[in-house]
Amino acid sequence: MLASFLAAAVALLPVLLMALSEIFASPSGGVALGEPDDAGYRGAGLALAAMPFLYIAAVPVCYAVGALLLSFRLLRFLRFLGGASAVAISLGVGIGVLLSASTGFGLSDVPASVAVTTLLCLATVLPAASCWWFFAVRPHNPSLR
Template sequence: MTTFRPVLASLAAPVAALMPLLALAAYELNSPVIIINGEADDAPQRALGLLLIGLPVIYVVLALVAFIVGWAFIRIGLVSLRRFILGASALAVLLAIPFGLVGSNPSQYGLQDLALALTAFCGIFLLMAVPGAVCWWYVAKCHLTFRSSGPPSAPAEL
């Protein structure tokens, strides 16, 4: 019964983490199709379709990552909300760097494209990581407050 709250938190955190992405998807769903040189540019609608098709897999992967990262944060002592958010933010930035490097093409567009891609991925990952971390921490808070990291300490002798 002690792992029920972190498991529940790991199932709820991806919902909160995906909210900014789903808000962007809802915006794209309501945007009109752009006509460029007489041809319809429906790339945003196709990307939305791919997102909706891949959403179950993304949810399961994020739930697994949330459980592993939350468990690791508890193990290394990031138990307070502030430290939990800082850890999630640091991890989001560290994960955004390889995505930004892959998502840019500095050989063709220069370092400005690299900086833009890194900034965009860092922003997206932070917008997803912080709500997910807050949700995970609040749902698993009961487990965090009663968990002891070591043997009970004896009262200090005077």
């Protein structure tokens, strides 16, 4: 269970870093009146406000994915990461298709949406899976590498 709490924190670390980098960056665009655009600040603020709720949702997801990968007997580190990559890619494709279906711009946005969401899923899932493996699998099987 401890591994799931730590893995959820590690999974949300890239989102936290992106939000903080947006807050500390200078405004990049402008609006019609010549004032700086604060959409990035608002988005970062929303991400930071949603962080506790995302963490609460991520803990059972980390536990479920880790237990699923262990049920497939993926005890070796690289096999565990391979299984986590398969989960991340399938999540990225599914979320990307769902997000692009709601835009109404046609099929031209689907590949870009799928690519971005897949990369974001890989950036969050692989560090979380590494953390989960080191805290849940490795201590019980010290001979595994």
